[in-house]
Amino acid sequence: MENVKIIEIKKSVFENNDRAADELRGELKTKGVFLLNLMSSPGSGKTTTLIQTINRLKDKIRIAVMEADIDSDVDAIKIKEATGVESIQLHTGGMCHLDAEMTKQGLEGLNNVQRDNVQGTKGRPDLVILENVGNLVCPAEFDTGAVKNAMILSVPEGHDKPLKYPLMFSICDVVVINKIDVLPYFDFDMEKCKEYIHMRNPKATVIPICAKTGEGVDIFAEWLLTEVKNWKSI
């Protein structure tokens, strides 16, 4: 089994998270690094979706992953083994979310992002994906400094979730609906789900996928690639 770097994240002391997040985004812009904040409930398929997505993009852009978890490192190892991209684990020590300062600690732990290495800017990833703690409540309240927010809602969780977790859906630029292969076995109404998502956020892009079979993942990968290119060229 591969070893991955583990960063123990310290509770941040900054009071003004919004300002810290804006500063971090500014820094990332200067360095040409796109940061995606990926959120979801536990068990919705974040890691599998990431593996599928990274394998579609890794020959086009440089990618690195930060896996936030309370105390295991299984996800970072899984990503590294399945994709070969740089992947580190952030331990939150029981904390239920990451804020901008904590995200910055993670980026500093990633090689090549915050500082120039021997390869200079060439070593920097174009895209860093932060897999946030599995939780639909707290991560929505803290701007991580990411350029875009994405969330995964899986079919077994039900189409009513945008009614119950309004903030999460309102801050996400893209909502990936995963596990569409099991639609026949659940009372999940895709049209109602889209309607509820757009009630919270009319501009949200909704992409149904099945991370297990790969169905729909091309569309999400394409969305992400376009966003990364826009961020780097503007």
Added chain:
Amino acid sequence: MENVKIIEIKKSVFENNDRAADELRGELKTKGVFLLNLMSSPGSGKTTTLIQTINRLKDKIRIAVMEADIDSDVDAIKIKEATGVESIQLHTGGMCHLDAEMTKQGLEGLNNVQRDNVQGTKGRPDLVILENVGNLVCPAEFDTGAVKNAMILSVPEGHDKPLKYPLMFSICDVVVINKIDVLPYFDFDMEKCKEYIHMRNPKATVIPICAKTGEGVDIFAEWLLTEVKNWKSI
């Protein structure tokens, strides 16, 4: 559609939550009221499980329900319509968990629990069920004052969850594994799941059910009835 009472929960000011929780448990003991704290991820089937369980117990004991949610009241209405028992909604205003003081605010909103009403002690419920906010992280950190903690893990979430959310599994007296009807469509290893749960908490009772069809719910209802009787008679 029925109307239900909605309580806007205020952030609690008590610093010592553990003491407040012990005090609340003491009060409940004196009054002969059993409080169950039910936790899970979003969409694991808490409300459906409750409806099935209550319908098996409501002719034997008096039951009331407090539904915690960020801002909707769909669950409290659903419970009231499907079971007829008293059901109120607690709005947490974005907060990701309930602590003992917040739980007490809810109990004060329920008729007959905190004060004697015209019927005296006869009006008091034997069992109050608190459906906590859908979240595997924060609710585990705050003792609500409940007599027992229960959680629901649903099959689509995966059998590895006890590895990733250790505290939640370690504080639960019973783990209900829901949605076993979809076991054929997911890579869920029931034996591994039980093993991981018992790694976190060797004494946890594990009960596989399907809330949709009712399979296994008798066993959970029986567990709960025994606990309520023990609490009231000791």
